[in-house]
Amino acid sequence: MCSARKFYYECVFKYVREFGGTLPRGSLHFHAFQNESYRVKTAYLHAVLGPGNVDYGFVLQQIVFGLTLGCLYGLLAIGYTMVYGVLRLINFAHGDLLMASAYIAFFGIIIFQIPWPLAFLLSVALTAAIGILIDRGAYKPIRNSPRISALITAIGISFLLENLGLVAIGGRPKTFPTPSLFEGSQTIAGVQIPNLSIWVFLVTCVLLAGVMLIVRRTKVGMAMRALSRDMETVRLMGIDIDRVISFTFALGSGLAAAGGILWCMKYPAVEPFMGVIPGLKAFVAAVIGGIGSVSGAALGGLILGLGEIVIVAVWPDWSGYRDATAFSMLIIILLTRPTGIMGEDLPN
Amino acid sequence: MLGKSTFCGEALFCTKVLPGHFRNAFCITSESEERAYVAAVRGMSDTLQRNDTRITPGRDRMLTCVSLATFLCFLWYADSYFGDYSIRILNNIAIFTMLAVSYNLINGVTGQFSLGPNAFLAIGAYTSSLLTLSPEEKLRTFIIEPLVWPISEISVSFPVSIVAAGVVAALLALLMAIPVFRVRGDYLAIVTLGFGEVIQVVANNVVSVTNGPLGLKGLPPYTNLWWSWGVCLLTILCVVRLVNSSYGRAMKAVREDETAAEAMAINAFRTKTLAFTFSAFVQGAAGGLLAHLITTISPSLFTFMLTFNLLIMIVIGGLGSTTGAVIGAVLVTWGGELLRAFEEPVTVFGYTYEGIPGMRMVIFSVLLVLVMLFARSGIMGRHEFSWQALINRCHLIGNFLRRHS
Numbered sequence: 001m002c003s004a005r006k007f008y009y010e011c012v013f014k015y016v017r018e019f020g021g022t023l024p025r026g027s028l029h030f031h032a033f034q035n036e037s038y039r040v041k042t043a044y045l046h047a048v049l050g051p052g053n054v055d056y057g058f059v060l061q062q063i064v065f066g067l068t069l070g071c072l073y074g075l076l077a078i079g080y081t082m083v084y085g086v087l088r089l090i091n092f093a094h095g096d097l098l099m100a101s102a103y104i105a106f107f108g109i110i111i112f113q114i115p116w117p118l119a120f121l122l123s124v125a126l127t128a129a130i131g132i133l134i135d136r137g138a139y140k141p142i143r144n145s146p147r148i149s150a151l152i153t154a155i156g157i158s159f160l161l162e163n164l165g166l167v168a169i170g171g172r173p174k175t176f177p178t179p180s181l182f183e184g185s186q187t188i189a190g191v192q193i194p195n196l197s198i199w200v201f202l203v204t205c206v207l208l209a210g211v212m213l214i215v216r217r218t219k220v221g222m223a224m225r226a227l228s229r230d231m232e233t234v235r236l237m238g239i240d241i242d243r244v245i246s247f248t249f250a251l252g253s254g255l256a257a258a259g260g261i262l263w264c265m266k267y268p269a270v271e272p273f274m275g276v277i278p279g280l281k282a283f284v285a286a287v288i289g290g291i292g293s294v295s296g297a298a299l300g301g302l303i304l305g306l307g308e309i310v311i312v313a314v315w316p317d318w319s320g321y322r323d324a325t326a327f328s329m330l331i332i333i334l335l336t337r338p339t340g341i342m343g344e345d346l347p348n
Numbered sequence: 349m350l351g352k353s354t355f356c357g358e359a360l361f362c363t364k365v366l367p368g369h370f371r372n373a374f375c376i377t378s379e380s381e382e383r384a385y386v387a388a389v390r391g392m393s394d395t396l397q398r399n400d401t402r403i404t405p406g407r408d409r410m411l412t413c414v415s416l417a418t419f420l421c422f423l424w425y426a427d428s429y430f431g432d433y434s435i436r437i438l439n440n441i442a443i444f445t446m447l448a449v450s451y452n453l454i455n456g457v458t459g460q461f462s463l464g465p466n467a468f469l470a471i472g473a474y475t476s477s478l479l480t481l482s483p484e485e486k487l488r489t490f491i492i493e494p495l496v497w498p499i500s501e502i503s504v505s506f507p508v509s510i511v512a513a514g515v516v517a518a519l520l521a522l523l524m525a526i527p528v529f530r531v532r533g534d535y536l537a538i539v540t541l542g543f544g545e546v547i548q549v550v551a552n553n554v555v556s557v558t559n560g561p562l563g564l565k566g567l568p569p570y571t572n573l574w575w576s577w578g579v580c581l582l583t584i585l586c587v588v589r590l591v592n593s594s595y596g597r598a599m600k601a602v603r604e605d606e607t608a609a610e611a612m613a614i615n616a617f618r619t620k621t622l623a624f625t626f627s628a629f630v631q632g633a634a635g636g637l638l639a640h641l642i643t644t645i646s647p648s649l650f651t652f653m654l655t656f657n658l659l660i661m662i663v664i665g666g667l668g669s670t671t672g673a674v675i676g677a678v679l680v681t682w683g684g685e686l687l688r689a690f691e692e693p694v695t696v697f698g699y700t701y702e703g704i705p706g707m708r709m710v711i712f713s714v715l716l717v718l719v720m721l722f723a724r725s726g727i728m729g730r731h732e733f734s735w736q737a738l739i740n741r742c743h744l745i746g747n748f749l750r751r752h753s
Contacts, residue, residue, distance in 0.1 A: 090534050141721050148461050149720055151537060152663055155463075156716035159656055163709040171706075276652075280545070283538055320553040327542030331527050334539070338531040 060191045062313040063306065068197040068266065070305025071204035075259030076282030077289065077297035078211060079252030085228040085292035086248050088147060092154040093134055094256055095279015096161040099272060101127040101257030102176065102264045103169065109177050116179045124257040131253025132246045140242065165272030173269040182265050200262050207255060208298050215294055220247055228292060277323065284330045290343020299341060304329065408735045416581075427573045435573060439641050441681045442576035443634050446583045448661040448677035449670055450630035453587055455659075456668035457596065458623040459603030461533070463655050464524075464540030467547040468628045470650035471520060472513035472635025474551065477564045477645060478502075479509035485566055493556040506570040510579070510636040517632025518625045525621040532606065544652060551647035563646025564639075571641040579637060583630050587670055590626065599623050603668070653709075657684075660716050666726030671733040676726070680712075687711060 076098065083091045101123045108119030138157050142149050178196075185194040215221040223244045226234045235241050263278060264270055281304060289300025304326055312319045333340065426438055447465060454462045478486075478495075482503050486495050494500070504512070528539045551558045558564075590596050598619045601609040606616050639645050657680060665676025690707040719726060731737070 084534075088534075090537060138717060138721065142724075145724065146459075147533065148455070148459060148667070149724055151461050151534070152659060153717055153720040155656065155659065156713050156720060159709065159713035160717060163706055163713055166706040167704050167710055277545075280538070280542060284542070287535070287538070321549055324546040324549045327539070327546050330539060330542060334527045334531060334535060338535075 057190045058313070060189075062309050064191060064193055064197055066306035066309035067302065068194075068200050068305070069309060070302035071200045071298075072259050072263050072266070072301070073278070073282050073285045073305050074298040074301025075204055075207065075255050075262070076278060077285040077301045078208070078294055079256045080283050081286040081289070081291055081294060081297040082211075082215075082224070082248050082252045084286065086224055086245060087139070087143075087150075089139065089150045090154060090283065091252075092151075092158040092279070093161055094252065095275035095277075095282070096158050096165075097127050097131060097253050097256040097275070098260035098263060098278060099165060099270075099275035100130055100161065101260035102270045102274065103165065104257075105261050105264070106174060106176055106270050116177075120261055123261060124254050127257035127260070128250040128254040131249040131256075135246055135249040140245075162272050162276070169272065171272060173271040176264040176268040176270050178265045178268060196262075196265055200266070203258060203262065204298070207258060208294070211251065211255070211294055214251070220244060224248055281326045284326045287330060287340055288333050290340025293340070293342045296340055296342030303341075404736070411735050423573050423577055436641075437682065437685055438573060439571060439576045441678055442573075442580040443638050443641065444658070444661065444681045445674050445677040446580045446630055446634045446637075447658055448665070448673040449584055449587050450627040450634075451658045452662045452665075452668070452670060452673035453591070453599075454623045454627045456662055456666075456673070457591055457603065457670075458599040458620055459668075460529075460620050460624065461537045462540045462624065462627075463537050463652070464543050465627075465631045465658055466650045466652060466654040467540070467544040468517040468521065468631035469635040469638065469654060470544075470547050470551060470647070471517045472632030473639035473645050473650070474558055474564070474635075475516045475632070476509040476513035476636030477567050477639045478557070479504050479512055480506055480568060480570070480640070481564065481566075489562075489565055490556075490559055492560060492562070495559075496556050499557065506568075506575075506640065510633050513636035514629040514633040517635070518629040521625045521628030522621065525624050529617050529620050529624075541652070544650070544655065548647045548650065551650075558647070561647060563644060563649075565644050567640055567643040567645070569640060569643050571637050576637055576641070579633060583633075584670065584674065587630075591670060595619070595622060600668075657712070660712055663716060663719055664726050666728035666730065668730040669726075669728040669732055671731070672726055672728030675728065684708060684712075 076094065079094050079097075080091065083089060083094070104126050105116075105119050105123040108114045108122055109116055112119075114122065134157055138153050139150060142153060182196045182199055185192050186198070187193075213221075215224060223234065223239050223241075224247075226237075226239070227241060227244055231241060234244075259278075260275070263274075282301065285300035285304045286297045287300070288303055289296030289298070307329060308322055308325050311325055312322050423438075426435060430438070447469070451462075451465050454460050478499050479502060481489070483501055486500055490500075524539065524543060528536050552561050554560075591599070598609070598614045599622075601612065601614055602616050602619050609619075610616050661676035661680045662673050663676070664679060665672030665674070687708045690711070691705050
């Protein structure tokens, strides 16, 4: 490898270490590096890292990134797992709620000039309202019909949200205005920790604790758990199941909104189809953790996020396959333990 | 919902089905038996219609032959006199009819919610294109990395490549069925959806086989009206025969209630795998036809949007009805062309309407949700086309007209 090119890649690699597990898609570096042949890539990586010469700082750094991503997946996965637990429905529109929350926050800050904490709260509240609206408008009328109808409706709603976004707002990605509080980073023992990662971790922990409290300690939570066992009996016990389901949707959508805003600050491109892949992966995370279990969803998210980042960090040549890792993990889980890590055996 | 399914096993044994179950423990051999036990299990006698075609087989066969001959004459006329655009639409209709009919087999008839036809389509398209491209053309196309050895030399005829496309897709479906059908229901949706994404990722990254994001260009345009409609009619024939066979009845039984079906000694896993593999075969073959129709393929062609279109077709036509799938495919493919008007600027009475790109998909998704909410059975419900029903309908209309004239 010629020295000029080697120097160039040294710069690129430094950039990678500082800003993320892989090169940001769409950046000049990404394309340049992707277009190199396999031989050049491996030669370069051996020159910088050396086989068997593991850089522990690098590994720790990747773990930080993996945890951040994992927390984001976890936040989304909790919403999936709650709705699935209660209704036995994969809410395909859940990922698109992430997109909706991102747009609400974006327009709140940019167009209506609302201060960001208020805009974020407004975004969470409005997204929760959208969640309730979707439940009341689309899922409630078909609650007693075959599950396949509900799934098709969910896909229809998901496409509707995406394409409405496309028609109303346009497909051009918009840059999310990240508040300065979430920028910058701390260096601890040679490992750079972005402030955003710390925030993501804190927010996830607080929200997870809150949800666990609601599910385990409150009356609504008890009704939710009962609903996931047997809807008919719960109805007979005099519980307004529609209200409980709406509450579940509101809670899940609110979490998706929180996840969506944090997601946008990490990957600041807001566009109508941004929720599709995170949504799918979050569902995979929910399955890995054991669908129906809130703590399982968070754990599944962490495993998925760490897995993705670490695999790419260890075998950089496979970075193109990053989106495929989640689904390989899903297949492995289905083969070995279909109920997930923390899931109970579901009644048929 | 949960209570019902566990209850079904007991319900089964309380009904008159029990003797039949012991008499014929290994498969359901007659339609009447299947009708009896499904009706008994779910109390849903309306799921299975009386098949009136048996009464007058000779007349029905003649009518079918005559209409088929008329259709072939129409195809000949279209082939000779229609413009390129109309022929392209007709070809699209044929390919999408194939896809919808096969997709309906797994989604509607077997009741397993697969979201992977785009993946099988992609596999079929790539397999068949790599097999028909000449070695010189391959050398010219693969500019980033050369094509791996055995594929770079192979060049086979079009029909062989279509069959190969189907076989490869079916093999992958078989591999996927093993983990997926071990658990029930929704996992299939997510795994097949994920599989569609993975196929795109693979097609973008395995440059030495797929030529990466550049895709394959300069495919010979083999697909014409005869090929597309020939394979399409063959597919419809096969699917109809399959659905009316004992395998088809097993599929419907699995759709209605898996627990009850297993209690009737139907191997649910094998039945589902059969339906899934068969539909993947057809989808792979359709991919081959599609590739040789549009002559350029790239990974971005086979997105989830394709699956979504197919889903609309079978839902509008009526989930579980092969006739419905055909009608849905024709309506949506044709309607999609008509709806292009919404995306292009039009001037009406001096007022210029700016076309909105993406409006078609909004209309389609609203349509899907509305059909699901208000007219869940679609156009055909679970009914199939029969000449007798058509004649009865004609009589009704005739009577109506006579009374009011």
